[in-house]
Amino acid sequence: MAAIDGLPSLAQVIRTHDLVAKKQLGQNFLLDLNLTSKIARCAGDLTQCDVLEVGPGPGGLTRGLLAEGARRVLAVEKDARCMPALAEIAMIYPGRLEVVNADALGLDISAHLTPPVRVVANLPYNVGTELLIRWLSPEHWPPFWQSLTLMFQKEVAQRIVAKPGDKAYGRLALLAQWRAEPKIVMSLPPEAFSPAPKVHSAVVHLTRLEQPRFEANAAALSRITAMGFNQRRKMLRSSLKAMGPDIEAKLTQVGIAPTARAEEISLEQFCALSRLYD
Known part of the structure; x- marks a missing residue:
């Protein structure tokens, strides 16, 4: 799919804005708009939701979310080089995309989002697990989000859904399954990304529970x-x-x-x- 909204292909966007992925930012860009739209659909009906996206990069998933009908998208991007490309998307979807140039680990997003909220993101590899743990461990439950649809390295995704006796079973599985219902909804090979990582990736969809699964301190x-x-x-x-x-x-x-x-x-x-x- 070359385009879903009249904008250039993602490969062309990257060339135009010289967006070479930076390893230190954990960047691996997903360039197939068919795949980004499929990830957006994995998050469910977005038409009545605000969506938080962390690490949009050149905006492939951002475009998928908006094309699939997201009420509004808040895109938080640390890399200032991506701002012009994201601004072009905002022009196509007036009033529906807010872009914040900030580190998601230090941003208070409460003033930017109106419930109900879903989080959908191809998370940078270097902060993905930390962000997930934060979203699963707020001071008060239920949290601000209804669901999380997140891309991880496949090994991390398997740790999230693992069961007792599995090699991958550990603290991450317990934390995720205590307060949410996680499942792997999509797998992607390295060649789907630019640059291609050394590992496979997977999308995990977590639906929050209104109360933790079992009472616990x-x-x-x-x-x-x-x-x-x-x-x-x-x-x-x-x-x-x-x-x-x-x-x-x-x-x-x-x-x-x-x-x-x-x-x-x-x-x-x-x-x-x-x-x-x-």
Whole structure:
């Protein structure tokens, strides 16, 4: 698909504005407008939503979101070189695209968005996991967003949806699945990007839960899972011994064998253990 809105192809946009992807910014541009539109559709009906996009680059996904009917898009881009290309898109969609030249890690977006809000982004590889954790760990729940539709390295995507016993199962899976329903909705090969990364990528769609899946003390859950998975090959009675001398009794109380390892324990069991330390 050369264009979806009368604008030039993304390859031409990159040439015109000399947008060579920068490795230090975690940039890998997705140039196929068929694919960017497909990602936008993975986010669901956007016609009544504001959409937050982080790292739009030359605007391929931005164009897909607007063409698919997003009520309004807030595009947060750290790289000032991309501003002229994004301004051209804003002219085609007057009043529907706001572009902010800022680092998403330090931006308060609350003044820029009107609920309901969906987050859709081909996240820069170097900040993707950190942003996901922030969006899953606000002070108050439910958060500002209804859903997250995010591109990650495939290995990260698999960690988000992993189940007990899976090699990829760990803290990221527990955090995501405690408060949201995640699923991988799309996979992409390296050659879909410019420059081509060394790994495959995948899009994960997370739908928020109005309440966490199981009652838990967030601070205790974070500490227990950190201790358990930081020494994932150790038995829990050893990796969690800093929780107190009665850790074996508490593990047994919630139905966890003290000789089990963190990768074998379900989210529900971890939450039950956290409640004992509330």
